[in-house]
Amino acid sequence: MKYPKIYLAIDNCFATKRWTKPEAWSKIISECGLSYVESSADTECDMLYHNKDYLADWQKITQKCTSEHGLSISSVYTGHGTYSTLGLTHTDERCRKRFLEEWIYPHIKNAANFGAIVGFFCHAFDTSVLQSADKYQEYVEILVSQLQKTATHCKNNGVIPSLEQMYTPNQYPWRITDAEYLIKSVSTKAPLYLTIDTGHQCGQKKFPMPTEETIRTAIENKTSVYVGCDEAYRVLYAAINGNISKEKAVADILDIVSTTPHLFSSEEDSNTWEWIRRIGRYSPIIHLQQTDNNSSSHKDFSDKNNATGIITGEKLITALYESYSKAPEADMPPAVDKIYLTLEMFYPTAEKNFNIVDSIKTSVNYWRTFIPSDGMSLDEIYRNLK
Numbered sequence: 373m374k375y376p377k378i379y380l381a382i383d384n385c386f387a388t389k390r391w392t393k394p395e396a397w398s399k400i401i402s403e404c405g406l407s408y409v410e411s412s413a414d415t416e417c418d419m420l421y422h423n424k425d426y427l428a429d430w431q432k433i434t435q436k437c438t439s440e441h442g443l444s445i446s447s448v449y450t451g452h453g454t455y456s457t458l459g460l461t462h463t464d465e466r467c468r469k470r471f472l473e474e475w476i477y478p479h480i481k482n483a484a485n486f487g488a489i490v491g492f493f494c495h496a497f498d499t500s501v502l503q504s505a506d507k508y509q510e511y512v513e514i515l516v517s518q519l520q521k522t523a524t525h526c527k528n529n530g531v532i533p534s535l536e537q538m539y540t541p542n543q544y545p546w547r548i549t550d551a552e553y554l555i556k557s558v559s560t561k562a563p564l565y566l567t568i569d570t571g572h573q574c575g576q577k578k579f580p581m582p583t584e585e586t587i588r589t590a591i592e593n594k595t596s597v598y599v600g601c602d603e604a605y606r607v608l609y610a611a612i613n614g615n616i617s618k619e620k621a622v623a624d625i626l627d628i629v630s631t632t633p634h635l636f637s638s639e640e641d642s643n644t645w646e647w648i649r650r651i652g653r654y655s656p657i658i659h660l661q662q663t664d665n666n667s668s669s670h671k672d673f674s675d676k677n678n679a680t681g682i683i684t685g686e687k688l689i690t691a692l693y694e695s696y697s698k699a700p701e702a703d704m705p706p707a708v709d710k711i712y713l714t715l716e717m718f719y720p721t722a723e724k725n726f727n728i729v730d731s732i733k734t735s736v737n738y739w740r741t742f743i744p745s746d747g748m749s750l751d752e753i754y755r756n757l758k
Contacts, residue, residue: 375696375750376653376708380736380743381408381446382715383659386728388414388451389721394430394437402441404732407746409443410491410657410714414451419478421453427478431485446712447489447534447657448482454494460518461495461511468518476522484529489656489712490522491567493536496543503601508634512544516557523562532708534657536567537647539575539668541634546576547641548650555654556703563705566651569659569716570683571668573644581636587625591618600635604628644682645691652695653707658688659716660739670718673735685742686757688713693754711750713739 382404387397392415401409411417417430438445454475462468471494483490495518501511519535526533535554538546545551551566558564582599590597591611599608604625611621629636640646642665648658661670662681671677678684696707715735719728742753 373696374707374709375693376711377747378743378750378753379408379446379710379712379746380406380715380739381410381712382406382732382736383410383412383449383717384415385412385451386717386719386732388412390725390728392416394434398434398437398441398443400729400732402443404729405736405740407443408446408712408714409438410447410449410712410716411445411486411488412449412451413453413479417448417482418451418453419475419482427482431482435486445486445488446714447491448479448486449491450479450494454492457494458496458498459494460522461497461515463498463500468514472518472521477525480522480525480529480531480533483526483531488531490526490531490533491536491657492522492533493538493543493567497541499542499602502541502635503603503632505632505634512554515544516554519554519558519564520561523558523564527562532563532565532656534565534567534655536569536659537572537651539572541579547637548647551647551651552704555651555705559703559705565654565656565705565708567657567659568647568651568655569661569668570644570688571659571661571663571665571670573642573647574663574665574668576637576641577639577665579635579637580639581629581633582625584622584626587622588618591621599625600629600632604632645687648688648691649694652692652711653698654704656708656710657712657714658692659714660735661716670716672715672717672731673738674731678738685739689742689750689753689757692750696750713743715739 382401384397391397391400417427459471460468480490495515497511501507523533537551540546545554555564555566579598582597586597594612599605607621607624610616611618662673662677662683664680665682
């Protein structure tokens with residue numbers, strides 16, 4: 373088994389609306405002991421918000437500043453601007469086309485200029501899409517088609533795409549089986565890889581498939597329980613309000629649930645380590661945030677947060693090693709040979725600048741105990757744990 377090289381990086385989203393010029397965030401990142409940067413579109417390089425001449429100058433300035441500070445752009449990533457739109461799976465085909473051709477394709481070109489990974493998440497399913505399995509699958513296939521075009525454009529530009537996994541039914545892929553299906557389906561045209569975020573397993577446990585007992589208890593106690601689509605909720609609240617019998621409601625809801633399996637997750641989907649064991653070898657980027665698995669708050673790796681958080685270097689390295697120790701899988705792309713463990717930490721608007729820099733240094737120090745130098749082989753890092 374050939375194990376990948378591991379690198380420690382940081383998303384420069386921490387600098388959004390603060391240190392917006394490349395010379396500013398480059399200097400901070402270098403002084404914090406890092407050499408690799410994930411460039412977020414939110415930190416003033418958005419493909420639609422910004423003037424084309426500005427973007428061309430931004431690329432030149434960024435190349436100059438990162439070089440002066442000994443940095444490399446490991447990936448370019450979409451940000452909150454694209455996260456807030458239906459994007460690639462908009463309900464209107466015209467919007468889907470514009471987003472692909474005027475946002476994603478220039479984003480790919482931007483990455484190619486840096487020789488970087490193309491990271492992105494810029495789609496969602498409207499609630500109307502969630503109401504039936506057939507409509508849901510229709511939009512999954514729209515997404516597959518959009519991603520095949522994206523992956524092909526990446527291949528033609530000499531870069532690889534890395535789509536981020538999410539954690540709710542309207543943000544596909546949100547389950548491990550969805551992720552595997554998407555990678556296989558898109559990779560029939562060109563390789564697609566997946567970004568795993570260590571905090572994106574917190575939502576799945578909110579969407580378990582209800583049982584007869586949980587539905588019955590909810591009706592008896594006049595409380596809500598997750599039952600999936602709108603029709604199932606109409607039946608549930610009709611029973612709670614006494615408009616239909618409990619027994620009929622339970623039977624009808626279970627019948628509806630059986631026809632809408634796309635809305636329900638399994639226990640493994642809320643397990644960060646299971647995601648890494650199953651998908652890690654197809655993940656050129658792993659976003660690092662500390663979490664208690666109850667929210668995706670993108671906290672740093674301070675002693676305080678580590679005391680209550682579930683993310684540890686030991687567990688992550690072990691899960692990655694186990695992923696690479698498995699036999700090759702049919703219809704999947706080749707395992708990646710480089711993985712960028714990328715700190716992705718968010719800070720409140722009112723947070724003081726000094727505290728942010730100190731937070732980054734603390735987090736870097738934590739992860740450097742596991743990755744003392746960039747480019748170490750995963751098996752070497754794993755042996756060091758022992």
